Amino acid sequence: NAPIAQADPEIAALLDAELRRQQEGLEMIASENFVTRAVLQAQGSVLTNKYAEGYPGHRYYGGCEVVDQVETIARNRARSLYGADYANVQPHSGAQANAAVYQALIKPGDTVLGLALDHGGHLTHGTKMNFSGKFYNAESYGVNPETFRIDPDIIREKAKEVHPQLIIGGWSAYPRIEDFKAMKEIADEVGAKFWVDMAHFAGLVAAGLHPSPVPYADVVSSTAHKTLGGPRSGFILAKEEYAKKLNSAVFPGQQGGPLMHVIAAKAVAFGVAAKPEFKDRMQRTLDGAKILAERLQAEDVKAQGISLLTGGTDVHLVMVDLRNSEMDGKQGEDLLAQCGITVNRNTVPFDPRPASVASGIRIGTAALASRGFGEPQYREIADVIGTALAAGKAADVEALHARVTKLAQEFPLYPGLDQTH
Ligand code: PLP
Secondary structure, X not given: OOOHHHHOHHHHHHHXXXXXXXXXXXXXXXXXXXXXXXXXXXXXXXHHHOOOOEEOOEEOOOOOHHHHHHHHHHHHHHHHHHOOOEEEOOOOOHHHHHHHHHHHHOOOOOEXXXXXXXXXXXXXXXXXXXXXXXXXXXXXXXXXXXXXXXXXXXXXXHHHHHOOOEEEEOOOOXXXXXXXXXXXXXXXXXXXXXXXXXXXOHHHHHOOOOOOOOOOOOEEXXXXXXXXXXXXXXXXXXXXXXXXXXXXXXXXXXXXXXXXXXXXXXXXXXXXXXXXXXXXXXXXXXXXXXXXXXXXXXXXXXXXXXXXXXHOOOOOEEEEEOOOOOOOHHXXXXXXXXXXXXXXXXXXXXXXXOOOOOOEEEEEOHHHHHOOOOHHHHHHHHHHHHHHHHHHHHOOHHHHHHHHHHHHHHOOOOOOOOOOO
């Protein structure tokens, strides 16, 4: 029972190396965040030892009296945070939450209609190589080719053509707010259920800074680890009428024993998200994305044929459009990595380049808000990114990296933590 430094120095050294990587660089992958120390502790706790198949009060294992309380608290906090009738906090991940939603709402072979992957949708929204595209008849809608926005008229037209049993809202790479009310009306018009996967914007919804899909959707799924800043995992909210079906779709439908340590960490994260400080953090996230959008549309960047999809953002990310630029997404990602900033390349709608290089970069501001960034720091990092993209191969990477390091030092991640064990 020695601590990890002695029991497994090889892995211990890598944990420390990753801690340093996170502390020294600046994280701008839109789907990532930093959990609080309390979430880290809950997730690294003895609850990992416990089997608890079933639900609180109805388990298939003994010794569940403590974890029952943990799961009940997590469920109640999720319900109260989002004003939902029902919450299931057992899904191990966003993809598994989504698999359970399909299983609960429709039958294999039924038709589903979601946002296309290359227009910002997620793999689990009906992509051919995913279970959702293999077991269901997956149809997709794209963004409006002129505005690059999700357009209810386009969804309605497609829904009338393909008659889906399920319409999917939510996205992985899209910088605007969808009209949930209009989407629900379309679902009603064609007799479909309406499901929203709010994985990306769950934190913004919790803070009241993004419209909530909960009043409109039959079911809402989410991850806990993006803007919400919880442990890597999923959860599901729904109207009471779907409770039984969703419970059995998660367990025993998709999963065995729940990860009770992760459920404890989710409870902690839901608790954090209900506090006024969280709202402040989400506001800084949104402000940071707007600052970034403004800088990336300045003349020096524009001169390189670089623009932003939809000309701005309402959420925690911007989508850089490189279709008219010499630089591709891979080159942009690598250039920013050399400056100490982690982002990911992404296809953009109507992308002429293959997905392996892509013509977009997705840049998010949530993780830096968790690090404490406010307006002055977002202005500085936005200028570093703008200057780098405008200069391309000629960028003074060393000077830009020095500016990133200064910000990272002024806003330390996990101050006082220099080892993971
Ligand atoms: N749903 C959306 C909209 C996502 O963006 C993601 C992750 O990128 C997922 C689901 C899947 O979550 P996970 O990676 O936890 O399976």
